[in-house]
Amino acid sequence: MLFGKLGAPDPELLAREVEHFSSKEAARRDEILINYFGEESLNRIADRIVEFLFASPTLPADAKALDVGAGSGFFTIKVAEKVRTRLPKVSFYAMDMTPAMLLSLVKKGGDVQPFIGLAENLEGSIKEARMYLDIPYKFDAVFSTLMLHHSVRPEKVFESIRQVLREDGKALIVDLCEHGFEEFKKEMGDVHLGFRLEEIAKMAGNAFAEVHIEKMHGICCECSGRAAEIFFAYLYDVLC
Ligand SMILES: C[S@@+](CC[C@H](N)C(=O)[O-])C[C@H]1O[C@@H](n2cnc3c(N)ncnc32)[C@H](O)[C@@H]1O
Incomplete structure (x- = not known):
């Protein structure tokens, strides 16, 4: 019902994705991440997000600060802890469409406020969540890890993020570069086989004034001998 209200692009596909994340990932998302990337690479990703925030x-x-598609909060909680060593009053929010994922986040007990929503319609999601929770309309920073390739309408996610950024706000999207592993759709519930950097530049450029994209060398999502590289897309509403 909520997804219909939020104008979900393909409610049936979305329902299948929520089912995938609830039954296959929610209880063991952190373990899955460690298997795909290894702890050292995950720490490097978290450190890069923190560096961006500072x-x-x-x-x-x-x-x-808002994490879009936060899942079990592996990065949200790590990043929040590191940022608060220097800025103890920063508030962190975790949005996801899969309640079971957010339940895993809550069980960890980090000081992060979760809410259910859709990455393609953050303004609407926040409006709905505000009926029950104290969620701000706008954020100083938004980040998102490994969510974009699950979005039915990734191009909408960029505009949706820009709409909830404060003036002078910034955003960071971390996701998979284009790969050829079609079977990831079935095995991991992926919707897109990663993205070409030019595709990201185009989608991001339609929403943001300034965009920087880089591949993160030496870090790959690895699964049974198959490896996909990752990119970082830094997004700013004003020219830096
Ligand atoms: C692969 S997991 C990544 C979770 C977490 N960011 C991480 O790095 O471990 C993808 C997450 O994005 C969420 N998700 C996928 N599409 C979404 C959408 N359109 N709106 C909100 N959440 C979405 C899923 O429910 C899932 O928790």
């Missing part, structure tokens, strides 16, 4: 434009002391 970089210009500077976050206010009481900044609000």
